[in-house]
Amino acid sequence: METTVSTVDNVWMMICTGLVFFMHLGFAFLEIGLTRQKNTINILFKNIFIITIGLILYALVGFNLMYPGSFSLGGVLPDYFVDLFGLSAPTVEGALDLSYNAGYTYWTDFLFQGMFAATAATIVSGAVAERIKLPSFMLFTILYVGLVYPIVGSWKWGTGFLDGWGFYDFAGSTLVHSVGGWAALVAVALLGARIGKFGKDGKPKAIPGHNIPLATAGVLILWLGWFGFNGGSVLSADPGLTSLVLVTTCLAAAAGGLASFFMSTILYKNYDLTMFLNGILGGLVGITAGADKMGITDAILIGLIAGVIIVLGVALIDKLKLDDPVGAIAVHLICGIWGTLAVGIFGELASLNQFLVQLAGVGIIGAFCVVTAFLFLFTIKKTIGLRVSKEEEVEGLDIHEHGMDAYPDFTLDQMS
Template sequence: MRRTRGTWLPLLGVGAVAALFAGQAMGQDEAEAVVATADSATQAAADAAFMTNNLWILIAAVLVFSMHLGFGCLEAGLTRAKNTVNILTKNTMIVLIGVLTYGICGFNLMYPGFADDSGGFFGFAGMFPWGAGPAAADQTAAYADYTYYADFLFQAMFAATAATIVSGAVAGRVKLGPFLIFSTLFVGLAYPIAGSWKWGGGWLDAMGFYDFAGSSIVHAFGGGGALMGALLLGPRLGKYAEDGSVHPIPGHNIPLAFIGVFVLWLGWFGFNGGSVLSADPDLVSKAMTTTAIAASSGGVAAYFVTRLMAGKPDLSMILNGILAGLVGITAGADTMHIGSASIVGLIAGVIVVFSVYFFDKVKIDDPVGAISVHGVCGLWGTIAVGIFGVADYLGTTDDGTQVGNIVVQVIGTLTYFLFACIVAGILFGILKAMGQLRVSAEEEIEGLDLGEHDANAYPDFQQTYIKSYHAGEL
């Protein structure tokens, strides 16, 4: 999602050029009038294109914003009822923190103004101009094909997503306050610094790494943080038996999880479609179509895999298959044909099922499958660009192959995943060493809603559940 100009403006001078030729066949006054009219028409067309691009970026930002509702519903639905208030509080605060920290420093860390082809690693363009705002001259097509404010709002919605991914993997046992400290540093500093390496024109961009809308920059990065959070927290109480068997802890509200996934899918049209960074009709429609195809393929693949493995389809896995397809296509939604998009989504839907089983096997407890959906499938989707990406976008080697691009894609995606692991490992490790990472066993059993908030999402039901637990009935 590196800033690029759209395809509108180079076409707008055609009228003026035609008018100049027409001027040769008429008097000077008439010719000047025609040129003036053509200039006016050209400017009007430029203004219309600018407003259209800017409006689409703002609509896309609203769609991405709606994804936070989807994340909250999905995470709450796939976990226990007694932690619902805590989960929704985390998801609320992550959005608030994400927007503010991205405004204070994150935006200008992510787009620091690296010189062309500098291959920078770190830069900072200064604090957000909270007072007077950007210069009026920057609010025109001289800045981009949309305003500074539209750019910021769209990018800020992306930023908060990285910490939201981590939230699902640590649900049900992490302390709220320390997690919010982690989220502030993870979103406000680590995410934009890493994002600058590609989208800000940094060293990965100079290398030729390609990530259209964030399979690595957002999802693999968030997946790396989720892995370290789940690893350092340890599993929920009762999740794994001493004999190594897995004790499933089903979500309390599958309809809510279903709603969450479809809200996420809706928002993903803005996530990928908006990443064109203009209202270009061809690229926007292509990105949205490949998004839908990959999501559908991922869900179908998960349906058949779970049916073959367990004899019956697993709805929660089908929902994660949809998300896996969405994550997988995000790196190359603008570069792939529909057939390639269906293959990318299909493979992602298979991968996510086996990945969830793998992490359960090694006793890394991820209540919502965030590591598998975002981390593993983010890695796959980024590498897939080097396999299926259209050569016109990525370039080819002398023999017409794209093997070199695969190597670059692997380097880039592993960089994001491992950097997130290192940062999250340090932050969670410090919190754990201070005894500030995990709630007590008593709080976990009773539920974080009561322990952390003294509140209930479902008062009548939860009071009955807690009384039955203490009476030894459960």
């Protein structure tokens, strides 16, 4: 019976791993769709780099740093410096030992967790699109994904001090999304706005994306991928809990999209598809911290509030003269904070004490991420530089950094 249960759980976890991997295609589509054609290859290149370097870093450093003392996929610090390149801790037979985990194997655990690791840098990629130097972004990704993400993750998922306090983050509203969102905020502030984003009067001007259908496809892919992101975080194929998580995830997404649509229509007197799309993502991020602890009404309310937050958050970012081409800060940072705090307001864990613990966790993680992201990015800015030249930005990063066009049959006039 144990073998059958383990097989079912393990297969479900592997399916979820594939769904989370598929989310990277959604992020790529969303980012290129909401930005200009002349930077398409640059954005795709960054996304491919994030996936590849993220997995290698997680194998060599991140897994052990996130779960210290429990694994030896590749050591980090002296206490864990066991087998940097070995991947040899469990044999194939040892990885199947149910004393490690009754639901899934060692290798499945590593790969599922590894898929989460790169997401933080993907969030930053969208926020800094169209004006960051590629080598600078790659260096920052290595530092942030290799060190900051697993350290923060260890505080909760690695049974660290936040876990001891009772801090709760089921699938990463803070541990994944806000970790990326804080870095995005710092990066956008240090980079400055794209040329033409703010006029002489300081008012923001829309810089339309070149392919909204592609951005829409990206959001739908991300929604599908969240079935693995949240559904896999059950860490088993338990039919009751898994189905509840998928239902709360979908309802929050739907409510977030509708709330954002209605709110933006009331404020701006038009039917803004991009707000609708980001509202869906805001609902997904918002429910991620407590998807397994919420009822139907809780999930809808969390999504509705997230949808409103998206519209107000995007307006706030513009008012602060920060330029975020894809709305990543509003979606991942602000809604990530909201979703984490919502655990103390709605659902099974709702209480003043839980809310205060959630608030403390958000503050501590936020401070750590802001300080480390600033140190990394400021150092990079003062050494090799963060931002491309004015000429490169105007003509497009595809030509200057990659020597090619995403759509070579189109003229330069059409690529602006």
